[in-house]
Amino acid sequence: MNSLDDFPSDFNECVRFHGHLCPGLAIGYSAVKAATRLLNVGPSRDEEVVAVVENDSCAVDAIQVLLGCTFGKGNLIFRDWGKQVFTFMDRKTGRAVRVSLTGELPGRTKRHALKKKIEAGLASDSETKLWDELRYSIAKELIASDPELYFEVREVRSRIPPAAEVVETRPCAICGEGVMSTRLVTRQELLVCQDCANI
Numbered sequence: 001m002n003s004l005d006d007f008p009s010d011f012n013e014c015v016r017f018h019g020h021l022c023p024g025l026a027i028g029y030s031a032v033k034a035a036t037r038l039l040n041v042g043p044s045r046d047e048e049v050v051a052v053v054e055n056d057s058c059a060v061d062a063i064q065v066l067l068g069c070t071f072g073k074g075n076l077i078f079r080d081w082g083k084q085v086f087t088f089m090d091r092k093t094g095r096a097v098r099v100s101l102t103g104e105l106p107g108r109t110k111r112h113a114l115k116k117k118i119e120a121g122l123a124s125d126s127e128t129k130l131w132d133e134l135r136y137s138i139a140k141e142l143i144a145s146d147p148e149l150y151f152e153v154r155e156v157r158s159r160i161p162p163a164a165e166v167v168e169t170r171p172c173a174i175c176g177e178g179v180m181s182t183r184l185v186t187r188q189e190l191l192v193c194q195d196c197a198n199i
């Protein structure tokens with residue numbers, strides 16, 4: 001029987017936030033552990049730790065929970081590059097660590113084949129159960145292993161993005177709604193929001 005009791009309590013918090021237990025979440029968890037071991041940082045109350053994530057997969061949710069890096073605070077930066085690469089920066093020390101997943105997680109092909117069958121409504125109960133067990137066991141293995149087994153971890157020169165700036169709000173000339181002045185665009189000599197600019 002799969003049980004959350006087999007996992008550390010901070011991973012359980014990630015599962016609660018994310019909604020399900022999956023290998024992707026374990027990737028994010030282990031990536032954070034690998035980076036914080038070097039950077040010696042904890043959760044970020046303000047914007048001390050910045051995470052630059054190169055995908056928008058399940059892994060990112062673990063980063064949000066464990067490090068307090070959030071979209072709203074501006075210390076979670078998404079680069080849509082489709083890579084399992086995460087860079088963590090400590091604003092205080094200026095140090096940065098890049099963590100990249102090397103190769104594939106064990107059993108990936110099998111898990112994906114089973115998932116396709118499940119989605120197509122063609123999987124038997126035992127296949128669905130097997131898929132779930134495989135996800136559980138790889139997540140467990142990842143979390144228990146030394147991160148260096150699955151990730152390349154190295155210190156990099158950081159290019160720390162500036163802290164979230166506060167900019168003035170101005171009304172759009174067409175809809176009248178307030179817009180961050182840096183996001184207004186000019187259309188026929190009017191300053192308008194991007195929504196109105198696209199009509």
Ligand SMILES: [Zn+2]
Nearest residue numbers: 022024025058
């Ligand atoms: Zn997930």
Ligand SMILES: [Zn+2]
Nearest residue numbers: 172175193196
């Ligand atoms: Zn507008």
